[in-house]
Amino acid sequence: MIFSAHTMASTDIYHTLTQIIIPRPVAWVLSPNDETGSSHNLAPFSFFNVVCSDPPVLMLSIGVKSDGTMKDSCRNLLERKRCVIHIGSDDQAQAISDTSRELAFGESELEMIGNGLVPFEGTDMHRLQDVPIALACRLYQHIEVGNKPQHLLLVEVEQFWIDDAVCYVDSKGRSRVDADKLRPLARLGGSEYARLGEVFRIERR
Structure with a gap:
């Protein structure tokens, strides 16, 4: 078929x-609704990936609400310049999906x-207490893309938190994340998600 x-x-x-x-990784983004940090917004985004390692910069692409207004996560990031990105496990899929609902600003997921x-x-x-990975981020750059527009937010990671249960030190003394133990949730199309299948390695020739 051709489109x-x-x-x-x-x-x-x-x-x-x-x-x-x-599959697409899912960023579970926690952002403060106010300067005091007494209220937070929590939402998942799968238009998400790593952009740079020096400095460590990630990409979030955030659309608009159904009424055309800015999504709360985007608004919070632009106003307060900070967020915490979580990488959730597959057993948290329902909770992650539930937090994608549109709520009134200030109503916490x-x-x-x-x-x-x-x-x-x-x-x-x-950070969320029961999620295996959390990344404390600051806004690095904001770019508007497209007709609506789509908000491309580049955020710099300032602090990494990785649960000891999903990481180890390899024979070369490097910290490694065990993908089988992390069991990251992957986003597909529509309402479909995926778990990791077999993890295998390809040796360089």
Whole structure:
């Protein structure tokens, strides 16, 4: 089958892309709704990946709400310049999906899923207490892309937190994350998600 992007509706292009560009990692983004940090927004985004390692910069691409207004995570990042990105496990898929719902600004998704917060050591932020990886980030650059527009947010990682249960030190003394123990959730198209299957290595020739 052949499709021309020039004749497709933007919604059809979106659904096609999200079924082709798979699997996608899921960033579970916690951001403060105010300067005091007394209220937080929590939302998942699968238009997400690493951009640079020096400095460590990640990419979040965030669209708009169904009414065309800016999503709360984007608004918080632009106003307060900080967030914590979590990498959740596959057994947290329902909670991650539940936090994708559109709520009124200031209404926290944390109450919906019943997940508490703990201080993020070395930062002035908090992280989800039951998620294996958390990355404390600051806004690095904001770029508007497309017609709606889509907000491309580059964030710099300032602090890494990795649960001891999913990491180890290899024979060369390097810290390694055990993918089998992490069991990261992957996003597919529509309402589909995926777990890791067999993990294998390819040796360089």
